[in-house]
Amino acid sequence: xxxxxxxxxxxxxxxxxxxxxxxxxxxxxxxxxxxxxxxxxxxxxxxxxxxxxxxxxxxxxxxxxxxxxxxxxxxxxxxxxxxxxxxxxxxxxxxxxxxxxxxxxxxxxxxxxxxxxxxxxxxxxxxxxxxxxxxxxxxxxxxxxxxxxxxxxxxxxxxxxxxxxxxxxxxxxxxxxxxxxxxxxxxxxxxxxxxxxxxxxxxxxxxxxxxxxxxxxxxxxxxxxxxxxxxxxxxxxxxxxxxxxxxxxxxxxxxxxxxxxxxxxxxxxxxxxxxxxxxxxxxxxxxxxxxxxxxxxxxxxxxxxxxxxxxxxxxxxxxxxxxxxxxxxxxxxxxxxxxxxxxxxxxxxxxxxxxxxxxxxxxxxxxxxxxxxxxxxxxxxxxxxxxxxxxxxxxxxxxxxxxxxxxxxxxxxxxxxxxxxx
Amino acid sequence: xxxxxxxxxxxxxxxxxxxxxxxxxxxxxxxxxxxxxxxxxxxxxxxxxxxxxxxxxxxxxxxxxxxxxxxxxxxxxxxxxxxxxxxxxxxxxxxxxxxxxxxxxxxxxxxxxxxxxxxxxxxxxxxxxxxxxxxxxxxxxxxxxxxxxxxxxxxxxxxxxxxxxxxxxxxxxxxxxxxxxxxxxxxxxxxxxxxxxxxxxxxxxxxxxxxxxxxxxxxxxxxxxxxxxxxxxxxxxxxx
Numbered sequence: 001x002x003x004x005x006x007x008x009x010x011x012x013x014x015x016x017x018x019x020x021x022x023x024x025x026x027x028x029x030x031x032x033x034x035x036x037x038x039x040x041x042x043x044x045x046x047x048x049x050x051x052x053x054x055x056x057x058x059x060x061x062x063x064x065x066x067x068x069x070x071x072x073x074x075x076x077x078x079x080x081x082x083x084x085x086x087x088x089x090x091x092x093x094x095x096x097x098x099x100x101x102x103x104x105x106x107x108x109x110x111x112x113x114x115x116x117x118x119x120x121x122x123x124x125x126x127x128x129x130x131x132x133x134x135x136x137x138x139x140x141x142x143x144x145x146x147x148x149x150x151x152x153x154x155x156x157x158x159x160x161x162x163x164x165x166x167x168x169x170x171x172x173x174x175x176x177x178x179x180x181x182x183x184x185x186x187x188x189x190x191x192x193x194x195x196x197x198x199x200x201x202x203x204x205x206x207x208x209x210x211x212x213x214x215x216x217x218x219x220x221x222x223x224x225x226x227x228x229x230x231x232x233x234x235x236x237x238x239x240x241x242x243x244x245x246x247x248x249x250x251x252x253x254x255x256x257x258x259x260x261x262x263x264x265x266x267x268x269x270x271x272x273x274x275x276x277x278x279x280x281x282x283x284x285x286x287x288x289x290x291x292x293x294x295x296x297x298x299x300x301x302x303x304x305x306x307x308x309x310x311x312x313x314x315x316x317x318x319x320x321x322x323x324x325x326x327x328x329x330x331x332x333x334x335x336x337x338x339x340x341x342x343x344x345x346x347x348x349x350x351x352x353x354x355x356x357x358x359x360x361x362x363x364x365x366x367x368x369x370x371x372x373x374x375x376x377x378x379x380x381x382x383x384x385x386x387x388x389x390x391x392x393x394x395x396x397x398x399x400x401x402x403x404x405x406x407x408x409x410x411x412x413x414x415x416x417x418x419x420x421x422x
Numbered sequence: 423x424x425x426x427x428x429x430x431x432x433x434x435x436x437x438x439x440x441x442x443x444x445x446x447x448x449x450x451x452x453x454x455x456x457x458x459x460x461x462x463x464x465x466x467x468x469x470x471x472x473x474x475x476x477x478x479x480x481x482x483x484x485x486x487x488x489x490x491x492x493x494x495x496x497x498x499x500x501x502x503x504x505x506x507x508x509x510x511x512x513x514x515x516x517x518x519x520x521x522x523x524x525x526x527x528x529x530x531x532x533x534x535x536x537x538x539x540x541x542x543x544x545x546x547x548x549x550x551x552x553x554x555x556x557x558x559x560x561x562x563x564x565x566x567x568x569x570x571x572x573x574x575x576x577x578x579x580x581x582x583x584x585x586x587x588x589x590x591x592x593x594x595x596x597x598x599x600x601x602x603x604x605x606x607x608x609x610x611x612x613x614x615x616x617x618x619x620x621x622x623x624x625x626x627x628x629x630x631x632x633x634x635x636x637x638x639x640x641x642x643x644x645x646x647x648x649x650x651x652x653x654x655x656x657x658x659x660x661x662x
Contacts, residue, residue, distance in 0.1 A: 019507045333538075339541075
């Protein structure tokens with residue numbers, strides 16, 4: 001500011017003129033009028049934000065609804081099996097001298113746990129150069145050499161949930177007396193040429209006879225046993241000793257929903273003295289499964305929603321900029337009528353923010369409607385997280401605010417005398 | 423310090439050796455140092471061809487621009503001592519603008535357009551509406567308060583714009599080519615209105631390139647190549 005020579009500006013002086021003011025209510029009115037004067041354009045401007053926020057809400061709502069549903073279906077079938085691994089057997093022999101850490105009464109110990117339907121220990125018996133056949137004194141290069149030998153407690157056999165084709169399963173009587181009996185998987189029986197059991201056939205393992213008591217056609221767990229001969233565990237221990245190369249495992253069939261609890265309790269129930277020798281593996285936790293699914297699904301769609309929001313922001317910025325150009329005369333007039341640059345900035349910022357907020361509100365409504373309609377159509381339970389739905393309109397407002405920043409500041413810089421000469 | 427508004431005898435506008443030049447090779451001297459005093463109740467016409475410096479003078483008088491040198495007192499206030507915010511406020515309070523192209527907001531009624539004149543000055547909406555009604559009655563549009571500018575004739579639009587300029591009871595009514603967009607009959611009736619307002623005590627400055635309009639004023643200055651000359655009254659009357 002140039003001052004005539006000989007005069008200095010006083011440091012403090014009373015205000016000569018009170019500065020212009022604009023009440024919040026008037027600002028809101030002016031901005032609303034600015035939006036409503038071009039309703040069609042305002043709606044089109046909002047479209048990007050509507051789509052972005054709508055996609056955001058719909059994606060989050062649909063994934064939470066769908067994963068709720070997925071969790072329900074999964075838990076019905078898969079959440080009822082717990083395995084307990086013998087980690088003690090995998091350590092060097094000097095730490096755990098015996099390679100078998102399950103107690104002899106494993107079945108009974110596990111059965112006592114509330115929620116266990118059937119449980120027991122099994123392992124694969126490794127016999128190098130073993131011959132398994134339906135006749136004694138057979139040659140080793142038989143077609144039946146691919147047949148495996150498994151040891152299982154009666155509980156483990158039941159926990160496999162086998163489908164008995166003929167005969168019966170061996171029971172605790174056979175096990176306690178180390179009887180020479182076995183159960184055959186149907187494919188193994190076919191390989192051995194055993195089709196019926198009413199004539200009491202036998203399987204010869206290294207020329208020791210085992211009476212076949214039953215043939216199973218299918219199992220829910222451990223399908224590898226179908227191509228094998230299953231003998232009672234005490235018989236196996238007596239004849240071949242504890243498991244060597246492949247350690248024993250406990251198999252527990254639990255009631256629905258009990259798997260996580262049983263997994264926590266099983267090692268202690270089996271080995272209260274050294275539970276660290278055993279490690280329980282529960283089925284995937286329904287909650288963690290759900291989270292994994294939602295992360296996979298929503299990642300892609302949230303990216304799309306983000307792109308929509310960016311497009312929305314660009315749309316608002318563009319339209320506001322065009323509006324500023326178009327309304328240069330109005331801006332000049334307002335400046336002549338006493339508006340300060342900040343009043344102009346605030347007016348255009350309020351307009352763009354309101355547009356963003358309106359877009360956000362409409363988008364949220366559309367998103368929520370989409371989720372509910374989809375859930376109704378599929379007979380699902382709609383799940384909407386308030387933490388994502390309630391702030392969604394504010395995302396729109398934030399987009400509007402950011403998008404309006406440049407045009408609004410530019411509007412404030414318009415020189416009134418240029419604007420008024422138009 | 424005595425509040426300047428109590429200085430009754432202060433001229434509405436007093437320019438002393440005010441000039442305006444735009445820097446940059448070569449410097450453009452839009453206005454050479456001029457002295458001009460506008461007393462309260464004056465009716466002054468500024469005429470000159472386009473490019474003569476009319477607009478520059480208007481911008482300086484309307485506080486839309488700052489002089490390069492000289493002092494300018496508006497109602498006794500040295501505007502050079504004001505901050506930008508104060509200049510803006512002073513412009514809103516003390517000066518009413520009438521433009522060639524009306525500058526009405528197309529989507530607002532006449533009443534809302536007039537009320538806009540006080541938006542940044544008064545925060546009471548009721549007071550603004552009452553004042554706008556009164557101003558529209560004063561310009562003879564009391565029956566068209568709710569009409570949109572698009573439904574008004576050119577003359578009516580300029581009357582709305584004049585009402586907007588009047589609504590703040592400004593000390594100076596600054597009219598920039600007020601009849602530039604109007605036919606001669608309408609122009610005459612608008613000038614009649616401006617003169618009628620002048621007789622009620624409003625200080626009026628009309629900037630025009632039309633000698634017929636300029637001749638109607640009490641005082642007449644002509645501007646040519648940035649030089650200002652006040653013409654004696656009889657000279658004006660004789661040229662018409």
